[in-house]
Amino acid sequence: MPSALALSLVLALTACDGGVQGTPGGSGLRDPYFAKMGNGGYDVTHYDLTLAYDPGRRHLTGTAVITARAKQDLTAFALDLDGLDVGGVTVEGRPARWNRTGQELTVRPHDDLDKGETFRTTVRYSGTPVTITDPDGSKEGWLKTADGALGLGEPTGSMAWFPGNHHPSDKASYDIEVTVPKGLRAVSNGELTRETTSGDRTTFAWHTPEPMASYVATVAIGHYDVRRSTTKSGLPVYVAVDPTQAKASAKVLAKLPEIMEWEENNFGPYPFSSTGAIVDRENDAGYALETQNRPVFPGAPDTGTLVHELAHQWYGDSVTPKSWRDMWLNEGFATYAEWLWQEDHGGETAQETFDALYRGDGGGDGAADKARWAFPPGKPPGAAHISDRPVYERGAMVIHKIRETVGDDTFYDIIQGWAATHRHGNADTADFTTYVEKKAPGKDFSAIWDEWLYGEGKPAKP
Incomplete structure (x- = not known):
């Protein structure tokens, strides 16, 4: 009888706790350069963000509904969020306990989560979003602009304006709704599904059906001239330009449909449901960025930059690196796209560009050439170097060496097949x-991998 009673008590206790013997999800995904970014134990499938922004007060109010699937039995999990005040968290509609340490928002749901379970987490938050300084000194996160704001995320900035699993390995679809003062526009990724004005506020709703890494999510708020069109294949084009940049950017942006057609011919079918561009003022950001569907440019872009950022839609946005160590796969391909465009449009051939870089042409004091060979593109020495010259230029040189080795027919099979496979x-x-x-x-290919991709210093022969 005593043993039977003990067994009954064990069964009763197991029934009370639901049978889940879970553990907290890991904090950080141990990325080699951004170890704290991302979180373990779950995979996000969709973000539904409802935002309201007052540029005068620089105040953001947000509600993030995050749909995810548990990859293990979970008693708790973490989200990345830098700054902003959290007003409350629910999981599956029930209030959850939460606490914050640095950029980690740790959530303890009322009920443990089973492996394989799909669950929805709602986070209410508000405050003045922060601007984040990268290890390389560049600014990202929530940037104040002359007439609004700009949300940029590479590599860690998206956590400044919404909570999430902010690592490139966890991609999701998005709905982003932004309410701003009447007269301003809010431009984001995907397609504009709704624009409504009530009183002195206008709401813009954007839908991104394809998976997107959070670092290429964006919100641009300000005065914009908007042009809608389609490419020859019927792809919707949405271009938003700050009025001060309209004249300077008109000629280059008019090439966008032509560039898209050329890139589809070279890289294969376009992976998304719309394209376009966002052009802000020159001082609004320090760099162009391949935000999904429509890249962001600080001031009027030149043709090469437009080619580069649109090529990222295949290489970077659709085929996204597993970790920040693999940035050369983004930038090497996009830089080589510039070389190919020049080659096909009366400029230098890719071989001539390669040879000039190897020789160190360009004058100056040789600093650029020295920087080009500072480290191998496959092994940046740290987070501050993932956007340095070797990642771009030596990365493109690796791509060219592959082309040189296999010939054009196989080369184009490779770059199109790579984009299609992943x-x-x-x-x-x-x-x-x-x-x-x-x-x-x-x-x-051993010499290419050993000397050009992973080798230290300048290879002995071009």
Whole structure:
């Protein structure tokens, strides 16, 4: 009888706690350069963000509804959020306990979550969003502009304006609704599904159906001249330009449909449901960024920059790196797209561009050439260097060496096949080198990987 009673008590206690023997999800995904970014234990499938912004007060009010799937039995999980005040958190409609330490918002749901369970977390938050300074000194997060604001996320800035699993390996679809003072516009990713005005406020609702890494999510608030059109293939084009930049950018932006057609011919079918651009004032940001569907430009872009950022829609936005160590897969491809555009439009051939970089042409004191060979593109020495010259230029040189080795027919099979194989997914350098070797089994790529991708210093021969 005593043993039977003990067994009954154990069964009763198990029934009371739901049978879940979970653990907290990991804080940070141990990215080699941004170890605290992202969180373990779950995978986000959709973000539904409802935002209201007052530029005069620089005040943001937000509600984030995050749909995710548990990858393990969970007693708690973390979200990345920098700054802003949290007003409350619910999980599956029930109030959850939460606390904050640095950029981590740790959530303890009322009921433990089973592995495989889909759950919705709602976070209410508000305050003045912060601007984040990257390890390389650049600014991101929530940037104050001359007439509004600009949300930029690469690599960590998106946590300044919404809570989430902010690592490129966790992609999701998005609905972003932004309410701003009447007369301003709010431009984001995907397609504009609704624009309504009530009193002195206007709401813009944007829908992104394809998976998107949070670092290429954006919100641009301000006065914009908007132009809608379609490409020859019927792809919707939405371009928003600050009125002060309209004249200077008109000629280059008129090439956007032509560039899209050229890139589809070279890289394969476009991976998203719309395209376009956002052009702000020159001082609103310190760099262009490949925000999904419509890249952001600080001032009127030149043709090469437009080609580069649109190429990222294939290489970076659709095929997204598994970690920040793999940035050369983004920037090497996009830089090589510039070389190919020049080659096809009466400029230098890609070989001539490669040779000039190898020789160190360009004058000056040689600092640029020295910087080009400072480290291998496949092994940046730290977070401050993931956007340095070797990632862009040596990355493109790796792509060119592959082309040189396999010839044009196989080369274009490789770059189109790579984009198609990992469409809307994630990949790393090992995935890429394996893919290249599989597509050209009779070729030896060891010297390219050893000397150009991973080798220290300048290779002895071009």
